[in-house]
Amino acid sequence: MIKKPARVFFFVFLVVMMVSNRLSHGQDDSVMLKRFFTEALVKGQSYENLRYLCKNIGPRLSGSANAAEAVTWTENIMKSYKLDSVWLQPVYVPKWVRGKKESAKIISSSGKTDVNVTALGNSVGTGKKGIQGNIVEFGSLEEMKKHGDEVAGKIVFLNEPMDLSLYSTGRMYGKTGNTRYIGPQEAGKLGAVGVVVRSLTTSMDDFPHTGATDYGTETNRIPAVAISTNDAVILSREIAQDPNLEFYFRTNCEMLGEVLSYNVIGQINGSETPDEYIVFGGHLDSWDLAEGAHDDGAGIVHSLEAMRLLKDNYRPRRSIRAVMFINEENGLAGGTEYAKMAQQNKEKHVVAIESDGGGFLPMGFGINASDEVIKRVQSWSPLFKPYRLFVFEKGYGGADIGPLNDLGVPLLGLEPSDQRYFDMHHSAKDVFEIVNRRELELGCASMASMVYLIDRYGL
Numbered sequence: 001m002i003k004k005p006a007r008v009f010f011f012v013f014l015v016v017m018m019v020s021n022r023l024s025h026g027q028d029d030s031v032m033l034k035r036f037f038t039e040a041l042v043k044g045q046s047y048e049n050l051r052y053l054c055k056n057i058g059p060r061l062s063g064s065a066n067a068a069e070a071v072t073w074t075e076n077i078m079k080s081y082k083l084d085s086v087w088l089q090p091v092y093v094p095k096w097v098r099g100k101k102e103s104a105k106i107i108s109s110s111g112k113t114d115v116n117v118t119a120l121g122n123s124v125g126t127g128k129k130g131i132q133g134n135i136v137e138f139g140s141l142e143e144m145k146k147h148g149d150e151v152a153g154k155i156v157f158l159n160e161p162m163d164l165s166l167y168s169t170g171r172m173y174g175k176t177g178n179t180r181y182i183g184p185q186e187a188g189k190l191g192a193v194g195v196v197v198r199s200l201t202t203s204m205d206d207f208p209h210t211g212a213t214d215y216g217t218e219t220n221r222i223p224a225v226a227i228s229t230n231d232a233v234i235l236s237r238e239i240a241q242d243p244n245l246e247f248y249f250r251t252n253c254e255m256l257g258e259v260l261s262y263n264v265i266g267q268i269n270g271s272e273t274p275d276e277y278i279v280f281g282g283h284l285d286s287w288d289l290a291e292g293a294h295d296d297g298a299g300i301v302h303s304l305e306a307m308r309l310l311k312d313n314y315r316p317r318r319s320i321r322a323v324m325f326i327n328e329e330n331g332l333a334g335g336t337e338y339a340k341m342a343q344q345n346k347e348k349h350v351v352a353i354e355s356d357g358g359g360f361l362p363m364g365f366g367i368n369a370s371d372e373v374i375k376r377v378q379s380w381s382p383l384f385k386p387y388r389l390f391v392f393e394k395g396y397g398g399a400d401i402g403p404l405n406d407l408g409v410p411l412l413g414l415e416p417s418d419q420r421y422f423d424m425h426h427s428a429k430d431v432f433e434i435v436n437r438r439e440l441e442l443g444c445a446s447m448a449s450m451v452y453l454i455d456r457y458g459l
């Protein structure tokens with residue numbers, strides 16, 4: 001039996017504990033975030049994971065042997081974290097292959113000049129002989145349409161630079177992206193025989209940047225390449241000097257149909273409402289020209305590491321899922337298939353978060369959701385202040401989670417600083433060496449923190 005003064009003391013102690021527990025919620029959160037950030041920076045595994053993905057596996061174009069190896073590797077890593085379940089979701093993906101390296105030349109009356117090109121993803125090849133013909137330049141798709149009668153039988157050069165006046169390079173890409181994505185389709189409609197697109201990059205160099213193109217329903221499918229920005233300047237100058245200038249290019253790519261691949265999914269079951277899901281991830285496939293370090297190896301290791309940090313430090317109320325989507329780059333089959341499954345199984349997704357902006361210094365999250373959701377996320381911004389994340393505003397979520405948004409799921413996208421992203425995007429420059437270890441690790445902790453806060457407070 002407890003003596004009376006001791007009983008009073010015990011009662012007072014209980015009341016104090018209850019009150020302090022109430023008051024310390026925000027403090028709990030800051031302690032948890034501190035734990036995520038400290039662990040990611042001091043004992044993190046993301047950088048070594050990225051090294052393996054880039055150096056031991058390498059480029060991971062959908063349908064390739066490397067992509068299959070990346071699926072198995074990711075599955076094994078998540079299994080090693082002792083999650084409640086790890087599984088592969090079957091997805092049929094297009095298998096497009098580049099074949100031998102491309103070649104291209106400017107042919108003028110004074111001679112031939114080699115230039116740097118690369119085939120656009122999903123485009124048809126030229127055949128062994130390549131194609132040669134007069135080349136006509138336009139500054140935009142609109143300009144080409146306006147002069148549609150000058151296109152038939154020619155190679156079209158779409159020379160639209162990124163709009164450097166914009167702060168966000170993502171916006172620049174959004175503004176110019178259609179030149180590559182539907183340019184060949186539109187030029188085909190006008191009877192062109194080939195297309196050369198200026199690389200979508202902020203840098204001036206000799207590297208061509210690939211990316212998907214889409215012929216849609218157009219039956220005149222014409223070969224299409226991207227040309228480096230330095231060579232775009234040279235080509236434009238030569239065209240201005242010689243209206244009869246010719247251009248030659250040869251590509252060896254082809255579409256080989258569909259093959260079976262997988263999304264890789266890991267889950268921690270929720271302790272209170274297991275039927276509610278918080279999903280986050282990146283895309284496992286990459287272009288074939290480099291190691292896909294920033295795009296999107298970073299998003300993959302961000303997500304793996306966030307899952308590990310959550311598993312080791314927190315028991316979630318809701319079910320938490322990390323998804324390594326396949327085929328973002330040239331088809332979006334993984335994201336589409338995931339949303340289909342979520343709909344068929346009537347799964348309630350609270351939010352979907354994607355990291356597909358590279359492994360650069362995280363600045364915050366773009367939010368594609370209602371004003372109410374945006375306000376809620378903004379209310380957590382003081383917790384991120386010690387880590388210098390301050391962007392919590394209406395924005396973009398991510399391509400792979402886009403199909404979930406069509407089902408009404410709010411989206412968040414990790415927003416790293418994007419000023420250097422399009423220097424290397426989709427080019428041979430996207431290699432492990434250009435990723436900074438600490439910047440990458442801060443992204444992992446940012447993802448884990450956001451998942452934690454959404455789990456704790458809902459959206």
Ligand SMILES: [Zn+2]
Pocket residue numbers: 283295296328356
């Ligand atoms: Zn990407």
